Amino acid sequence: MERNLMKGNEALAEAALRAGCKCFFGYPITPQTEISAYLAKNMAKAGGVFLQAESEVAAINMVLGAASTGVRAMTSSSSPGVSLKSEGVSYIAGSDLPCVIINVQRGGPGLGGIQPSQADYWQATKALGHGDYQLLVYAPSSVQEMVDKVTLAFDMADAYRMPVMILADGLLGQMMEPVTFPEKKTDFIEKPWATDGHGGKRKHNITNSLYLKPEELEKSVVERFKRYDEIKAKHTEAELYLTEDADIIVTAYGATARVAKSAVNLARAEGIKAGLFRPITLWPFPVNEINEAVKNAKVILDVEMSMGQMIEDVKLATNCSKPVEFYGRTGGVIPTPAEVLEQIKKLGGAK
Amino acid sequence: MNYDILLAGFGGQGILFAGKILAYSGLMDSKEVSWLPSYGPEMRGGTCNCSVCISDEPIGSPLVVNPNVLVAMNTPSLEKFIGTVQPGGTVIVDSSMVDIKVERTDVKVCYVPATELTSTDPQLKGGANIILMGKLIAETGMFTTDTIKAAFEKVVPAKRAHLIDNNLKAIKTGMEYNG
Amino acid sequence: MAVVFERPKALVDIPTHYCPGCTHGIIHRLVAEVIDEMGIEGDTIGVCPVGCSVMAYDYFGCDMIEAAHGRAPATATGVKRAMPDKFVFTYQGDGDLAAIGTAETVHAATRGENIVVIFVNNTIYGMTGGQMAPTTLPGQVTQTTPFGRDTNVQGYPVRMCEMLSTLDGVALAQRVTVNSVPHIREAKKAIRKAFENQKNGLGFSIVEILSTCPTNWGMTPVDALKRVEDEMIPYYPLGVYKDKTAEEVNK
Numbered sequence: 054m055e056r057n058l059m060k061g062n063e064a065l066a067e068a069a070l071r072a073g074c075k076c077f078f079g080y081p082i083t084p085q086t087e088i089s090a091y092l093a094k095n096m097a098k099a100g101g102v103f104l105q106a107e108s109e110v111a112a113i114n115m116v117l118g119a120a121s122t123g124v125r126a127m128t129s130s131s132s133p134g135v136s137l138k139s140e141g142v143s144y145i146a147g148s149d150l151p152c153v154i155i156n157v158q159r160g161g162p163g164l165g166g167i168q169p170s171q172a173d174y175w176q177a178t179k180a181l182g183h184g185d186y187q188l189l190v191y192a193p194s195s196v197q198e199m200v201d202k203v204t205l206a207f208d209m210a211d212a213y214r215m216p217v218m219i220l221a222d223g224l225l226g227q228m229m230e231p232v233t234f235p236e237k238k239t240d241f242i243e244k245p246w247a248t249d250g251h252g253g254k255r256k257h258n259i260t261n262s263l264y265l266k267p268e269e270l271e272k273s274v275v276e277r278f279k280r281y282d283e284i285k286a287k288h289t290e291a292e293l294y295l296t297e298d299a300d301i302i303v304t305a306y307g308a309t310a311r312v313a314k315s316a317v318n319l320a321r322a323e324g325i326k327a328g329l330f331r332p333i334t335l336w337p338f339p340v341n342e343i344n345e346a347v348k349n350a351k352v353i354l355d356v357e358m359s360m361g362q363m364i365e366d367v368k369l370a371t372n373c374s375k376p377v378e379f380y381g382r383t384g385g386v387i388p389t390p391a392e393v394l395e396q397i398k399k400l401g402g403a404k
Numbered sequence: 405m406n407y408d409i410l411l412a413g414f415g416g417q418g419i420l421f422a423g424k425i426l427a428y429s430g431l432m433d434s435k436e437v438s439w440l441p442s443y444g445p446e447m448r449g450g451t452c453n454c455s456v457c458i459s460d461e462p463i464g465s466p467l468v469v470n471p472n473v474l475v476a477m478n479t480p481s482l483e484k485f486i487g488t489v490q491p492g493g494t495v496i497v498d499s500s501m502v503d504i505k506v507e508r509t510d511v512k513v514c515y516v517p518a519t520e521l522t523s524t525d526p527q528l529k530g531g532a533n534i535i536l537m538g539k540l541i542a543e544t545g546m547f548t549t550d551t552i553k554a555a556f557e558k559v560v561p562a563k564r565a566h567l568i569d570n571n572l573k574a575i576k577t578g579m580e581y582n583g
Numbered sequence: 584m585a586v587v588f589e590r591p592k593a594l595v596d597i598p599t600h601y602c603p604g605c606t607h608g609i610i611h612r613l614v615a616e617v618i619d620e621m622g623i624e625g626d627t628i629g630v631c632p633v634g635c636s637v638m639a640y641d642y643f644g645c646d647m648i649e650a651a652h653g654r655a656p657a658t659a660t661g662v663k664r665a666m667p668d669k670f671v672f673t674y675q676g677d678g679d680l681a682a683i684g685t686a687e688t689v690h691a692a693t694r695g696e697n698i699v700v701i702f703v704n705n706t707i708y709g710m711t712g713g714q715m716a717p718t719t720l721p722g723q724v725t726q727t728t729p730f731g732r733d734t735n736v737q738g739y740p741v742r743m744c745e746m747l748s749t750l751d752g753v754a755l756a757q758r759v760t761v762n763s764v765p766h767i768r769e770a771k772k773a774i775r776k777a778f779e780n781q782k783n784g785l786g787f788s789i790v791e792i793l794s795t796c797p798t799n800w801g802m803t804p805v806d807a808l809k810r811v812e813d814e815m816i817p818y819y820p821l822g823v824y825k826d827k828t829a830e831e832v833n834k
Contacts, residue, residue, distance in 0.1 A: 058424075058431050058439070076665050084443060102664045106657065107690035114654035114687070118630070118661025121648050126661070144651050167444065228466050229424070229439035231431055248646035248662075250669045253625040257595075259640045260648040315464030389469045 056231040061196045061221065062087035062157065064232045068200040069127050069153070070095060072207040073238045076102045076119035076126040078112040080134060083167045084223035085157035088129045109134040113141030113154075120150040121260040123247030125207050129155030131223075132173050133164060135181070142216055143182030147262025149246075149277070151210035153203065154188070154218045157226040160385040168385025169223035169308055174362035177220045178336040185274045187281050189217040189288075190335040192306040196230035202333075204235055209288065211242050213280050220335060222358065224308040224387060281337075290333035291342035295321065299328030301400055302347045302375075304367050305356040306332050309388065313356050316393035327397050335363070340370040352400050353377045356393055358386075405435065405460050407546060408468045412453035412485055413477025413501070418533035422475070423454035425537055425571075428555035429547045430458040438466035451480065458546070473544065475536050477501055477518075486511075494543050496536050499583075514539055516581050522574075531574035538578020549575065591615035593624045593644045600638060604797040604804025607635060607703065609761045611642055613771045614672070614701060617778050618645065627670040630659045632684070634676035635709040653684025656691035659698045670781055672699040678708045681717040681741045688743070695752030695786035699777040702743065705794040706815065713799030717741045720818055725799070740818065744791050748824035754785035756825040760793035762811040766821075776828070785827050793819055 059067070066088045069077070077096055079089045089105065096103035102119070106112035112128045119126040130138060135156045145152055158173050160166035177190045189209055191202040199221060206217040248258045264270035294314060296302060301320075305313035310331040320327035330346040332339050347353055353375050355364040361379045368377050380396040382388045409426060411419045420441050430437035440455040455468035472493040476482035479502045482495075489495060491510040499515035506513045516539045518532035528535070541547050547555075552575055556568045590596060593615035601607045618624050627645040631637055633652035640647035650658040655673035663671045680688050680702050691698065707725055708714040714727040718740045722731040732740075744756040755777055759770035770792055777788035793815045795807035802810060823829070 056431060058428055058437065076661065078661065104660070104664060107686050110654065111657035111660075111687050111690065114651060114657035115661035115664070117650070117654075118648065118658035118663075119665040120661070121658075122628070122662055122665045124665045126665070140651055141654070148649075223443070224440065224466070227441055227443055229427060229437075230463075230466075231437060248628055248648050249666055250626045250628055251624075251646055257644055258646045261640055263637060263649050311463070312465040312467075318464065387465075387467050389467070390465055391469070 056233055058229050059196060059232050060087055060227060060229050061199045062226040063091045064196050065155065065199040065203050065219070065221070066091035066095070067234060068203045069207070070099050070101070071234055071237045072204045073125050073241060074101065074127050074153070074207065075124040076116070078104050078106050078115035078119070078126070078128050080106050080109045080112050080130065082131045082134045084159060084226050085129050085131045085155065087226070088155060088157075109137035110140065113138040113145070116152050117141055117145050117148070117150060120145065120152045121148070121247065122249040123244035125151075125211070127153040127155065129157065131157045131159045132161050132170070135173065135176065139182035142188070143184050143186065144262050145216045146182070146186035146188070147184060148260050149214040150216070150260065151214055152216050153206045153210055154216055156218060156220050158220065158222040160383065166385040167223065169358060169387055170383065170385055171222060171307060171309060171358040172360075172362070172383060173220065174335065174357070174359060177218055178338075178366070186277065187336055189213070189215060189284060190220050191217070192220045192333060192335050193225060194307055194310045194331060196225070196228065196232045199225060200232055200234060211244070213284060215280070220307065222308050223385075285337040288334065289337050289339040289342060291339035291346075292329070292331040292333060293342065293346045294329040294331070296328035296330060296346040298326055298349060300326045300351050301354060301397055302328050302330050302350040303354045303356055303393065303397065304330045304332075304343070304363070306335060306363060309356055309358050312388050312390055313393055315390035316397060319390055319394045320397045325397060332363075338366045338370050343367065343370045347371055347375055350375055354396055354400055355379050356388060356396075357381045358388065359383050405458065407456075407458040407473055407544070408471050409456040409458070409473040409475070410453060410468045410471035410485055411456070411475040412451070412481035413498075415450045415452040417452070417477045418530070419452045419454050419477065422533040422537050423456045424559055425534070425552070425555050426456045426458065426546075428559050429551045432551050432554045432558070433547065435459060436461060436463050438463045440466040453481065473540065475540060477533065477536070479504055482506070494540070496540050496543070498532055498536060512543070514543055515583060516578060517583065518578070521577055521581070527570045527573050528577060531570060534571050534574035535578035535581070538575040539581060540578070541575075542579040549579075591619045593618040595642055595644050597641065599642055601635065602798045604795065604807060606761045606794045609767060610701065610703060610770075610792055610794065611639065613761075613767070613774050614674070615643065616771065617775045620775070621778055621782070623670050623778070626668070627672070628662050628666070630655045630662065630671065630673045632658075632673070632675055632679050633710070634679045636674050636676065636703065637710070639674055653679050653682070654687055655679065656684065656687040656696065656698070656700065660691055660694070660696050663696060663698050667697075670699070670778065672701060672778075674701045675703065676709070677702070677704045677706065677716045677718040681743050689747070689750070692747050692787045692789070693750045693752045695754070697781055697784055697786055698788075699781055700787070700789040701774065702789055702791040703794045704791055704819065705796040706740075707796050707799050709796050709799055713796075718819075720814060742819060744789065744824045747789060753787050753789070753825050754780045754827040755788035755790070755823075757789075757823045758791040758793065758819060758821050760811055760816065760821060762793070762795070762808040780828070791819075793821075
């Protein structure tokens with residue numbers, strides 16, 4: 054298969070097209086704008102809809118409308134814009150609609166900055182919008198994974214009738230790497246629930262997140278959480294790199310995991326037994342996988358481009374069975390392998 | 405083979421394009437490559453740099469902090485990054501844009517008056533960045549000219565194919581420059 | 584015996600939750616009658632956002648979507664763009680359309696989004712129990728303007744049809760009411776025209792319907808109908824503010 058060199062944002066957009074994304078609604082924001090620009094150029098050719106909305110709020114509600122009709126729909130933004138989408142995402146989750154949401158993270162809070170960040174981990178995995186619900190969250194770490202995960206995200210969204218997020222960052226969005234693409238998807242699952250006009254052939258369908266009777270709302274939430282349980286059981290993903298004999302496990306996701314992997318390699322070159330645990334699904338967090346990774350370790354070093362958000366899941370998932378230390382840079386500063394190596398050494402990194 | 409390349413200069417000097425040519429050349433040679441631009445609100449005139457990694461191994465951090473190849477197209481860039489170059493590294497300087505000399509003795513420095521060289525030949529107009537790439541591959545042996553040619557053919561869109569010859573001439577100019 | 588009146592097929596045969604005397608029921612019927620007459624129930628998708636009519640998804644027989652407060656024009660945009668051959672309408676109140684959803688309304692209109700917007704203006708937030716709406720009249724007492732709307736403090740009501748009529752994407756902007764039989768007939772004609780516009784691909788059609796809220800106005804249904812005549816129509820004159828089909832005829 055031909056290897057192309059593409060920016061993460063553009064590769065993701067192309068993958069969405071190949072996954073059969075029919076409608077894209079967005080609003081410009083750095084550092085994800087290449088996604089919109091690519092789709093503005095190519096969506097119509099593929100027979101789909103590209104529309105620049107008047108706001109992020111409108112964009113996510115356009116996604117809700119399009120997804121209601123059963124077509125594959127996507128929106129993308131960066132941190133401040135994703136905050137604006139949170140209302141619509143909650144409605145989409147409450148209406149059991151599939152869609153894909155991209156967050157190419159930048160520094161915050163507020164307007165923050167435009168450089169890469171991972172400060173929206175909590176937002177993505179715990180609290181994007183109100184109510185009892187979850188997003189399935191993938192954290193790619195390379196341009197190839199941007200492609201692979203967006204392809205998978207559409208399938209998972211359809212299968213489980215839920216919004217799926219790709220949590221990337223400015224570094225992954227802006228960098229170019231070799232990438233190969235899957236064939237264009239042609240087989241899609243049936244969506245008998247779609248509000249696409251009943252044609253006189255069935256009772257009317259209703260897309261809805263409103264249940265005024267508490268028992269009915271509870272029932273709908275509980276039913277949704279059963280699907281979440283199935284995802285937890287079947288669909289967690291993680292990469293374990295040199296963990297088997299490692300004394301120290303570095304935990305990191307997304308772009309930071311690349312830095313961490315370089316640091317692990319540097320440490321190994323100095324005879325330090327270091328390894329890397331990289332969650333690919335952030336929700337659900339890969340609990341079994343991390344426990345497998347740390348089973349022989351003496352200490353865990355969590356590295357993030359934030360003040361430490363995933364670290365709470367690392368501690369919870371390992372049930373605090375090992376000490377968990379933290380190293381983070383934030384505000385758009387990217388940690389270097391040398392910095393992470395220094396932390397590894399500080400933690401004993403026993404030879 | 406493991407090159408961590410940092411290209412730096414003003415926006416508008418073709419820093420990102422030069423980096424792209426190197427990355428595509430790596431792709432042509434079936435290497436692992438990454439290309440990462442600095443990005444910001446400024447489009448032209450602001451500072452601009454670009455990290456390119458070319459390796460036989462999978463690439464970890466794509467952000468080049470300690471380059472073994474530095475290409476500097478203005479004085480602020482050289483001043484900012486010269487201290488970060490790995491000992492034994494190669495530094496290519498557009499000496500028509502840079503008015504200082506490198507004091508370090510543990511790196512190899514090539515001064516090429518690239519911008520000046522473009523003024524004598526209309527075919528080289530705007531090709532200072534590519535002249536420096538020519539010098540870079542001559543010094544490091546990173547790629548063959550065939551690879552570079554293939555990269556240009558891949559990157560330059562068909563309707564601008566006439567620019568390929570100009571670019572190859574710029575590469576040749578850089579390779580043959582001995583100042 | 585000849586049947587002189589029956590429930591339109593596009594309305595589901597269940598009791599609604601609307602208060603006695605509220606004119607939502609009439610407006611629902613008019614929309615449903617137009618859908619019946621055009622034979623488009625199977626090809627129609629309705630979008631009802633938060634407001635008194637949020638549960639209209641239970642009442643209309645076509646496929647229905649409940650939208651977030653103010654977002655119906657955006658949601659309808661998504662539906663219509665995905666399914667350009669279907670009929671799409673929104674059914675929105677004044678708080679929804681003219682306050683929290685103003686941006687969505689204006690931009691759907693200026694894009695010429697080929698949808699129908701049924702805008703029910705009763706100068707009050709009904710569902711939440713009678714607070715000030717963007718269309719609340721000067722001096723009108725509501726829960727949040729207990730001493731009457733003071734234009735020095737709360738500013739002035741919004742006249743949506745007049746505002747939207749300046750936009751090139753708008754095919755029809757018409758204000759009607761349902762407080763008398765002749766007015767009801769006129770309202771139905773306007774709704775029919777809006778749906779015909781969509782069929783002909785003319786763009787955004789909004790029908791603003793001055794409506795009553797006897798409960799939150801603290802009036803009998805009859806007095807409420809009278810208030811429409813005496814207080815609302817003077818501030819919100821009935822009429823056609825923009826009509827592309829008329830412009831075509833005049834050319």
